[in-house]
Amino acid sequence: MDERWGLTPMVKVEVVVGGEDSAAVTDVFKAAGAVGFTAVTNVSGFGHAGYHQGRLAFNDKNGLVLLMVVLPEEGAADLVAGLRTLLDRRPGVLFVSDTYVSRPGYFR
Amino acid sequence: MDPQPVDGGGGVTTHEWSPPRVAALIDEAARPIPLLWPLSTAIAANPLWDVRDRHWASAVGLAGELFGASGYPSQELMIEAHRAGRITDADLAAADRLLLELRPEGPSADQSGNLERLSAAEAHDRLHGTDLAARTDREVAKWAAAHLGGRAEPPGARLEGNAEGFYPVWVRAVAADRTARRLGLPASVTHSSAVATVAAALAELGVTSEDAALVELTGQLARLPGFAAYAKWRSRWAAPDRNDPGFDLTDFLAVRLAYDTAALAAARAASEGLPTAAAPRHPAPAAARRAEGLRGDVEEAGVQMSAGSGTDRFDPLRWLTAYELHYRDRLLATLDQPRPRPTSSAPAAAQLVFCIDVRSEGIRRHLEAVGDYETFGFAGFFGVPARVVRAGSDEPLDLCPVLIRPTVSIPEEPDRRAALDTDRDLTAAGRSLVAARKGPVASFALAEAAGYALGPLSALRSGAPRAFQALRRFLRARAVASGEPVLVLDGPDAPGDGEQALYAETALRSMGLTDGFARLVVFCGHGSTTENNPYGSALDCGACGAARGATSARIAAAICNRPAVRALLAERGLTIPEATVFVAAEHDTATDAVTVFDPVRDVTPDVRHRLGRLEADLAQAGAALAAERAASLPGAPGGLGGGRGRSHVATRSADWAQVQPEWGLARCAAFIVAARSLTLGRDLERRAFLHSYDRAGDADGAVLETVLTGPMVVAQWISAAYYFSTVDPDVFGAGDKVAHNVVAGVAVYQGAGGDLRVGLPRQAVFDGDRPYHEPMRLLVVVDAPRSRIDSVVDRNQVLGDLIDGQWIHLAARDEDGFWLRSPGSGWPRWQAAADAVDAIAAVGPVPPGDAHPPQKEVITRG
Numbered sequence: 004m005d006e007r008w009g010l011t012p013m014v015k016v017e018v019v020v021g022g023e024d025s026a027a028v029t030d031v032f033k034a035a036g037a038v039g040f041t042a043v044t045n046v047s048g049f050g051h052a053g054y055h056q057g058r059l060a061f062n063d064k065n066g067l068v069l070l071m072v073v074l075p076e077e078g079a080a081d082l083v084a085g086l087r088t089l090l091d092r093r094p095g096v097l098f099v100s101d102t103y104v105s106r107p108g109y110f111r
Numbered sequence: 112m113d114p115q116p117v118d119g120g121g122g123v124t125t126h127e128w129s130p131p132r133v134a135a136l137i138d139e140a141a142r143p144i145p146l147l148w149p150l151s152t153a154i155a156a157n158p159l160w161d162v163r164d165r166h167w168a169s170a171v172g173l174a175g176e177l178f179g180a181s182g183y184p185s186q187e188l189m190i191e192a193h194r195a196g197r198i199t200d201a202d203l204a205a206a207d208r209l210l211l212e213l214r215p216e217g218p219s220a221d222q223s224g225n226l227e228r229l230s231a232a233e234a235h236d237r238l239h240g241t242d243l244a245a246r247t248d249r250e251v252a253k254w255a256a257a258h259l260g261g262r263a264e265p266p267g268a269r270l271e272g273n274a275e276g277f278y279p280v281w282v283r284a285v286a287a288d289r290t291a292r293r294l295g296l297p298a299s300v301t302h303s304s305a306v307a308t309v310a311a312a313l314a315e316l317g318v319t320s321e322d323a324a325l326v327e328l329t330g331q332l333a334r335l336p337g338f339a340a341y342a343k344w345r346s347r348w349a350a351p352d353r354n355d356p357g358f359d360l361t362d363f364l365a366v367r368l369a370y371d372t373a374a375l376a377a378a379r380a381a382s383e384g385l386p387t388a389a390a391p392r393h394p395a396p397a398a399a400r401r402a403e404g405l406r407g408d409v410e411e412a413g414v415q416m417s418a419g420s421g422t423d424r425f426d427p428l429r430w431l432t433a434y435e436l437h438y439r440d441r442l443l444a445t446l447d448q449p450r451p452r453p454t455s456s457a458p459a460a461a462q463l464v465f466c467i468d469v470r471s472e473g474i475r476r477h478l479e480a481v482g483d484y485e486t487f488g489f490a491g492f493f494g495v496p497a498r499v500v501r502a503g504s505d506e507p508l509d510l511c512p513v514l515i516r517p518t519v520s521i522p523e524e525p526d527r528r529a530a531l532d533t534d535r536d537l538t539a540a541g542r543s544l545v546a547a548r549k550g551p552v553a554s555f556a557l558a559e560a561a562g563y564a565l566g567p568l569s570a571l572r573s574g575a576p577r578a579f580q581a582l583r584r585f586l587r588a589r590a591v592a593s594g595e596p597v598l599v600l601d602g603p604d605a606p607g608d609g610e611q612a613l614y615a616e617t618a619l620r621s622m623g624l625t626d627g628f629a630r631l632v633v634f635c636g637h638g639s640t641t642e643n644n645p646y647g648s649a650l651d652c653g654a655c656g657a658a659r660g661a662t663s664a665r666i667a668a669a670i671c672n673r674p675a676v677r678a679l680l681a682e683r684g685l686t687i688p689e690a691t692v693f694v695a696a697e698h699d700t701a702t703d704a705v706t707v708f709d710p711v712r713d714v715t716p717d718v719r720h721r722l723g724r725l726e727a728d729l730a731q732a733g734a735a736l737a738a739e740r741a742a743s744l745p746g747a748p749g750g751l752g753g754g755r756g757r758s759h760v761a762t763r764s765a766d767w768a769q770v771q772p773e774w775g776l777a778r779c780a781a782f783i784v785a786a787r788s789l790t791l792g793r794d795l796e797r798r799a800f801l802h803s804y805d806r807a808g809d810a811d812g813a814v815l816e817t818v819l820t821g822p823m824v825v826a827q828w829i830s831a832a833y834y835f836s837t838v839d840p841d842v843f844g845a846g847d848k849v850a851h852n853v854v855a856g857v858a859v860y861q862g863a864g865g866d867l868r869v870g871l872p873r874q875a876v877f878d879g880d881r882p883y884h885e886p887m888r889l890l891v892v893v894d895a896p897r898s899r900i901d902s903v904v905d906r907n908q909v910l911g912d913l914i915d916g917q918w919i920h921l922a923a924r925d926e927d928g929f930w931l932r933s934p935g936s937g938w939p940r941w942q943a944a945a946d947a948v949d950a951i952a953a954v955g956p957v958p959p960g961d962a963h964p965p966q967k968e969v970i971t972r973g
Contacts, residue, residue, distance in 0.1 A: 021908075023161075026347045027138035030361070034134035034306050056906055060617060061490065061821025062514045065909040085131025088321060092139050094908070 010103035013110055014079040017071045018086060019046065020095035022064040027089060032072045035082035038110065043069040052094065073102060073110050128310035128324070136321060137309065137360050138347075140328035143170075143177055145843070145869045146348065147340035149857045152657040153649040154513055155776070157831035157918075158340075158843050158869060163909075167888070167917045168214075168428055176228055177333045180842040182835070183427030184434065184886050198433045201944035202440075206432035213917065213934060214428070230330030231316045232371040241378055246294060247370040248334055252866060254281050254366065255338050258356050260855035276357035277342075278305035278365045294370060295377035305365035312368035316375070331367045332360070336842075337867030339363060341857060348513065356855075435887045439920060440943035442781055442890065443929050445793050459485035461631035461725050463696075464622060466491030466652055466660060467822055468637060469779045470700045472790075473739065473797045477732035484728070485629065486787060487622045488801035490654040490822045491636050493667035494618030497521045502596045510655045510663045512825050519606045519614070521666060522599040576642070576765035598662075600669050611670045612679035618667065619685060621814050623786060623805030628691045631721045634667045635696040635705065636660020639775075643767035645853050646845070646872055650700065650775050653825055664695035665708055692718050696729075701764035701773045703733035703740065703757065733757065740797075745771050745878050770848040770874045777876055777884040779833060782826040784818050785894035785924070800826045804894060812899045820907055823891060827919055830889035836871040837886040844870040888917070894924045897938050 018028050025042065032040050045066045048055050059066050074082065079099070086097050104110060145158035157163075162170045171182030192198045229237065232244040257263040258277050263284045282300045285291045292298070302308040309328075318324050332339035339360070346359040463478065464487045465471035475486040496511035496518050502525040509517045599605050619625060624632075638659030639650035652660040670676055671693040680687060695708040707726055714722075738756030741747050744763065751759050763772045781799040783790060790801060802818050809815055835843035845851075845868040846861035853859055858867035876884040893900055900923055904910040913919045914932060921932040922941060929941035 023347075024138075027135070030134045030138060030346070031131045034130035052908070054906055056816070059820045059907075060621075060817040061512060062824060062909075063516055064514050065820055065824075065907065081129040081131045084129060085133075085135045088132050089135035089138065 007103055010105055011107040012076070013073050013102050013104050013107070014076055015071065015073050015100050015102035016079065016082060016086070017069060017098040017100075018090075018095060019048075019067055019069050020090075020093070022066050022068050024089075024093055024095065025068045025070060028070050028086070028095075031082065031085040031089060032070070035074065035085060036078045037072045037074050037082070040070055040072040043071075050096070073104060075107075075111060128313045128318075130304075130306040130310060132321075133306050133310045133313070133324075134361065136324050137306075137328060137364060140325050141332055141339070141343050141346075141360050143173055143329065144332050144336060144343050145340040146344050147337065147858060147867060147869050148344055148348075148513070148657070149341070150645050150853065150859070151648055151856065152513075153646055154653060154657050155649060155829040155832035155871065157828045158835050159831070160828065163912045163916060163918055165916065170916075174842075177329065178336060178842045180835075181839045183431055184838055184882075186425050186427070186430075188882060189425075189427075189430040189434065192434060198430065198437055199944065202433035202437045203429065205436050205944045206429050209432060209436070210429060228326055228330060230327050230334070230371070231318075232375060233330060233334075235375055235378060239378070239382060243371065243374040243378060244334060246374060247367055248866075250290065250294065250370055251363075251367050252335060252338065252864065254284070255335075255358070255363070256854050256864075257284075259341075259358060259857050261356060274354050274357045276305070276359060276362045278308070278362035280356070281362075281366050291370075295373040296369060297373075300369060302365075305359075305361040308365035309361060309368055312365075312372045315372050328364060331364055331371070334367070335866045337858065337869055340869050341867055350509075350516075431887070434885070435890070435920065436944065438780055438885070438887060439890050439922070442795075442799075443892070443922060443941055444943055445795070446783075446789055446892070446924070447929065448793075450788060450791065457483070458627070459483055459629045461485075461633060461721060462487065462624065462629040463633040463635050464489050464493065464624070465635050465698070466637050466654060467782075467800045467802045467826070468652065468654075468700075469776050469797050469800055470637065471635075471698065472795050472799055472801055473736045474698050474703065474705070474729075474732060475801070476794065477735045477739075478728060479791065480735075481732050482724070482728045484725075487624055487803040488787075489618060489622040489803060490825070491652040491660045492654045492656075492663045493634050493636075494621065495519065495614045495663065495666050495670065497663065497666055499523055499598070499662055499666075508656075508658055508662070510658055510666075512654050512821065513656060514821060514824060519610060520604075521606065522604050523596045523662075524599055525596050573768065576767065577762055580642075580765040598666055598669055600666075600673060608673070608675040608679060611673065612676045612683070615667075615670050615676055616680055616683055616685055617817075619671075619680075620808070621817055622803040623808060624803075625685055625805075625808065628688055630690055630718060631692055631694060631725065632671070633694045633696050633707070633725070634664040635698055636662075636664035637698040637700050639701045639773060640699050640764050641701055641772040642765060642769070644772065645851060645859060646848075646875070649871065649875070650773060653829060654822070659697065661695065661697040661706075661708060664697060668693040668695040690715075694722065698733075699764075700775075702761045703737040704761075705729040705733055740773070743774065743883075770872075774883065775871075775875055776829055777833060779826075779830055779889075780885065780887055781890040781892060782823055782830075783892045783894075784815070784823070785892065789894055789924070806895045809895075809899075812895075812903045815893070815895055815899060816903045816907065819891075819893075819903055819910055824909065824913075827889050827913060830887075831918075832871060833876060833884050834886045834888070836873075837876045837882045837884045840870075840873050840877070844868070844876070845872045848872045848874050889919045890922065891919050892922045892924065892929075896925055897923045897930055897932075900932070 020028055022044065029040060029042075044063060045059070046055075046069045047067070055067050072082070083097070083099055089095075090097055142161040143159070144161075146154075146156045146160065148154040148156065159170045159174060162173060165173065171180075174180040174182055189198065230244060232247060235241060236244055254263060255277060258280050263280050285296065285300075286298055300308065302311055313324055313327065316327060318327055342358050342360045342363040345353075345357065346361075460483045462485045463475075465475055467488045467490055471488065475488075478484050479486060490512065492511045496515050497509075498517035498520045499508045499510060500520060500522045501508055502523045507520075511517050600611065636655065636659065637652055638661060639647065641647050641650060644650075648657040651657050652663070654660075655663050671687065677687050692714055696705055697708065698705045705726075707722065707729070734754060734757045737760045738752050741751040741756040741759045744760070747759055760773070763769045766772070778796070778798050779800065781795075782802070783795075783799050784802045784804045786805060787801075787803060790799070795801075800822070802822055804814065804818060836845070840846070845859055850862050851859040851872070852861075852863065854867060858869075860866075861868055876882060900921070904914060914921050915934040917934070923930045923932065923938065927940075930938040931941050932938055
């Protein structure tokens with residue numbers, strides 16, 4: 004990727020999993036060298052398994068959570084491989100895309 | 112699947128285990144491992160929760176393979192139940208019919224013996240007769256306990272409150288350990304991190320596929336399932352900002368594998384050219400247990416049963432199912448009885464909201480028998496997931512079920528500043544005393560310095576426990592001289608009015624209390640007063656994170672009394688009359704005393720009068736319940752009627768030598784989601800979680816979804832914890848309290864060392880050698896249309912897992928009766944086995960003229 008608008012190219016990885024699996028995903032993030040991540044809890048949506056509710060009033064663990072991480076290209080392959088290993092055995096979806104950041108030091 | 116080629120740099124491609132892939136496999140490997148909360152918040156958890164996507168019988172089979180666990184009630188217990196009529200031939204026939212449809216397919220579903228599930232060290236032991244894995248167990252358990260207790264490094268090497276993990280601390284500490292050198296460990300570990308150590312170990316052990324890696328990693332964890340269970344809790348459930356010693360799964364595995372790989376390398380070097388042994392000289396505990404368990408299954412399966420068809424071999428699933436069907440039929444027949452007609456249309460003297468805990472059923476039943484009270488059931492945090500920042504303490508208290516994180520922070524302030532200082536000093540002095548008592552050197556100094564004072568106090572505590580308890584209460588009250596701390600619900604540090612109104616609305620609508628408010632509404636939490644009991648928190652309120660329920664009750668009552676909250680509720684169509692006053696209370700389940708808190712200031716004489724009458728009635732109901740309970744407590748004398756029952760339970764509560772102060776939730780069996788009208792006047796024997804539900808006010812099923820995905824899941828955990836602690840107390844139970852040794856405040860050893868124990872103590876589920884708890888899967892009864900239940904289940908995978916995998920049994924009730932959800936055939940109508948419906952318990956006979964059809968709604972009184 005070329006630099007655009009003076010921004011630094013990076014890779015963005017997004018994962019939607021059950022709340023119970025969010026700690027496993029963030030462990031994989033950390034093992035790949037990610038220095039931070041964003042979590043959006045209680046997300047809702049519709050997919051091959053039907054409609055997923057958003058927030059369950061008294062259960063954070065069985066709702067869905069969206070986890071996002073941005074990291075340099077060189078760490079992305081291992082991270083994606085780790086996440087695929089995780090998602091081979093449990094429900095969840097994975098999105099990988101190119102992205103650009105203004106403060107690359109935050110993501111190394 | 113093989114590990115994918117990894118670019119090792121410089122254009123060289125190697126087969127390596129990358130850290131992210133290893134991290135993913137560690138999580139997967141830990142799925143069959145139980146969860147262990149620390150003793151301060153001893154949550155009763157389903158030990159097989161993370162394999163609930165399997166059929167129940169399959170998960171039990173897996174536990175047999177990994178831990179050598181027996182997952183069913185013993186044959187002896189079942190035969191005894193059959194002799195006693197607790198299981199009838201009709202129940203067995205009904206179980207046979209049911210299992211024809213529902214028995215999981217495949218030879219491995221019930222009990223399979225996969226002896227290939229051995230770690231590399233176990234396999235070496237098996238082949239060469241060595242005891243490498245057992246040596247690793249000893250070393251890892253030694254260092255883990257030292258680390259958790261802050262003793263892995265010399266005094267001063269570790270900062271107070273440092274949450275550094277097990278692996279880095281062990282790397283430093285083991286450098287000077289001679290035993291490690293003898294076992295072949297190098298003086299310095301070269302890997303930079305725990306995950307790198309695990310990755311290198313997998314490579315060194317020749318593991319080349321993910322499946323093989325999972326066998327190795329799961330095998331490692333299953334060697335010490337107690338420490339692994341605590342590590343799993345730390346990794347997956349604990350708040351990340353804890354300041355006690357870190358202990359995650361990766362650290363734990365890294366330390367284990369460091370020992371195993373070093374020992375295997377040394378053993379292989381030493382044994383080159385030597386013949387292999389035919390059998391292990393020192394079978395590893397877990398492996399031996401697995402083999403024994405499998406042998407036991409085979410022998411058990413070969414036993415001919417005297418009951419049933421006469422030719423059937425003992426089939427534990429069949430007998431368990433029959434055992435459950437018998438209870439199910441009794442309960443549904445009880446609920447199907449004509450209900451007593453409400454005798455009065457006047458408003459209730461008070462409405463009381465109790466926790467769903469099975470123990471609340473008893474106090475509700477007795478209170479309703481004493482006076483004109485309307486009761487509700489709701490999770491004991493009363494819908495406010497609060498983190499309370501306590502006066503005089505740096506440790507916040509999370510008052511909510513573990514399935515959710517606290518979302519609201521509520522400061523607590525002392526009634527008086529000086530009282531706070533005194534209280535803090537007394538607490539600090541108490542902690543110092545405990546620390547000195549347990550210190551290796553300080554305990555001797557303490558005996559010299561304070562023995563003259565503590566000796567007589569100990570004598571008083573042993574000889575007259577209630578007098579000691581009263582003296583302690585009196586002295587503390589004199590020293591502190593303060594009322595209850597004030598919960599701050601107004602001002603910049605408090606949650607906003609809108610947020611508070613939302614909590615109140617959710618709770619009141621969920622329990623069906625939206626109109627017909629009495630003058631007095633009481634939120635009644637619960638807690639248990641016991642002495643010298645490491646598992647004391649297991650007797651407190653699970654919905655409050657294993658804490659006492661008084662604070663949650665006080666928060667809920669205070670919120671509902673705030674005019675700003677009531678104004679917002681009225682805007683949302685939930686109008687609470689101005690004259691209605693909310694009050695907090697707490698039921699002590701060890702003594703059956705109910706304490707009413709916050710005697711509200713500036714209340715009308717009418718409310719004051721009602722409060723006085725309520726306290727008197729609660730005392731009467733508590734005395735009746737104490738007498739009822741005392742009859743079932745181990746070692747209780749006969750003739751405990753009148754006030755003697757209350758006296759007996761109070762003495763047990765204060766006795767620091769008493770290992771069975773109360774039965775807790777033993778014999779819990781059912782979770783009923785319904786208006787109280789369905790269960791009113793029935794003696795449910797303190798075995799049912801009761802969650803109020805107004806089916807007419809929940810057309811879209813939103814409330815039902817909340818109840819089934821929250822409180823019902825918590826009840827399933829409790830039910831499963833009691834089940835497994837009963838059917839295999841050696842694997843899933845915490846052992847005998849008499850021989851408990853507390854490890855770093857986290858868990859207990861049975862005796863002087865070994866692994867941490869998971870589950871409940873033996874005394875929580877056994878009466879002597881006989882199980883007191885009846886091990887059954889939870890029966891869930893929902894008073895709602897079947898289509899609504901289906902809709903809720905369909906959109907929540909966790910419910911589908913529990914129902915279709917037969918982790919629970921589900922029954923629905925509607926105008927036409929009861930229906931049973933069957934994974935194979937929809938909702939067949941409930942029909943009891945003919946001779947199973949007997950001895951239906953009811954509180955007093957129902958006069959024929961008073962019988963009337965089941966009501967659909969809450970009995971309203973005005």
